[in-house]
Amino acid sequence: MTHFERIIILTGAGVSAESGLDTFRDKGGIWEKYDLTQVATPEAFARDPDMVHEFYNLRRSAVKSVNPNAAHLALARLERDYPGEVLLVTQNVDDLHEKAGSRHLCHMHGELGKVRCTSCREVMDWWDDLTTEAICPLCGKSGRLRPHIVWFGEMPFDLNKIGQFIETADLFISIGTSGTVYPAAGFVQAAMDAGAHTVELNREPSDGFSLFDETHYGPATEVVPQYVEKLLSEAHHE
Numbered sequence: 019m020t021h022f023e024r025i026i027i028l029t030g031a032g033v034s035a036e037s038g039l040d041t042f043r044d045k046g047g048i049w050e051k052y053d054l055t056q057v058a059t060p061e062a063f064a065r066d067p068d069m070v071h072e073f074y075n076l077r078r079s080a081v082k083s084v085n086p087n088a089a090h091l092a093l094a095r096l097e098r099d100y101p102g103e104v105l106l107v108t109q110n111v112d113d114l115h116e117k118a119g120s121r122h123l124c125h126m127h128g129e130l131g132k133v134r135c136t137s138c139r140e141v142m143d144w145w146d147d148l149t150t151e152a153i154c155p156l157c158g159k160s161g162r163l164r165p166h167i168v169w170f171g172e173m174p175f176d177l178n179k180i181g182q183f184i185e186t187a188d189l190f191i192s193i194g195t196s197g198t199v200y201p202a203a204g205f206v207q208a209a210m211d212a213g214a215h216t217v218e219l220n221r222e223p224s225d226g227f228s229l230f231d232e233t234h235y236g237p238a239t240e241v242v243p244q245y246v247e248k249l250l251s252e253a254h255h256e
């Protein structure tokens with residue numbers, strides 16, 4: 019029977035698709051509707067902050083109206099019940115993993131529900147619409163609040179913590195990501211180099227599918243609970 023000491027999980031937009039949130043690169047996805055150079059780069063924010071605020075205001079209200087699905091809940095159950103350490107690294111900026119109960123979590127691309135003041139650099143919870151008139155409640159400056167989101171060209175968060183965890187992980191599970199954006203798309207190679215067993219759970223093969231030891235394809239709400247059940251039953255039958 020197999021028991022893993024340290025499991026690292028990477029999720030992407032596909033884990034939230036069945037909750038009703040758009041992915042980025044599927045048909046009808048976010049980057050089909052919007053030009054990312056207009057709404058998801060520091061240059062875009064400098065050029066037209068109102069357009070960038072409007073893009074994130076729409077996504078913030080979409081997230082407020084949806085719920086975690088069976089995949090999010092299964093991952094929270096794995097963290098709670100598995101006899102080993104589980105770290106969940108998400109590229110997603112929604113809060114569905116938290117709503118499902120996950121706690122040991124890294125938002126490497128930031129969070130829709132947080133804003134950062136470019137003046138005092140404080141990060142704070144913020145689920146309302148953000149505008150250029152908004153005043154920072156901490157330093158009182160107006161027009162200096164931005165989404166706490168990692169834009170293209172910016173450094174993702176928690177990379178040291180993630181890198182250290184991968185070095186000692188013995189299981190890496192990639193869920194609902196196309197494997198097209200680095201550094202996240204490179205995690206599977208780092209996990210392989212560390213000797214971890216690598217698993218892809220996705221609707222269809224991602225760009226990095228050939229790097230995985232094990233793959234299960236189908237909707238996340240089916241393949242993720244099934245795989246979590248398998249891990250838990252194998253660990254408890256030792």
Ligand code: APR
Nearest residue numbers: 030031032035041042043109194195196199220221237238
């Ligand atoms: N179940 C499982 N997988 C799904 C489902 C589903 N119901 N629906 C879609 N998928 C898969 C798709 O097959 C695809 O491989 O989820 C993946 C979504 O890929 P992307 O839209 O590229 O999203 P993601 O990989 O998270 O993008 C990475 O790119 O734009 C940046 O910062 C943004 O975090 C994002 C990053």
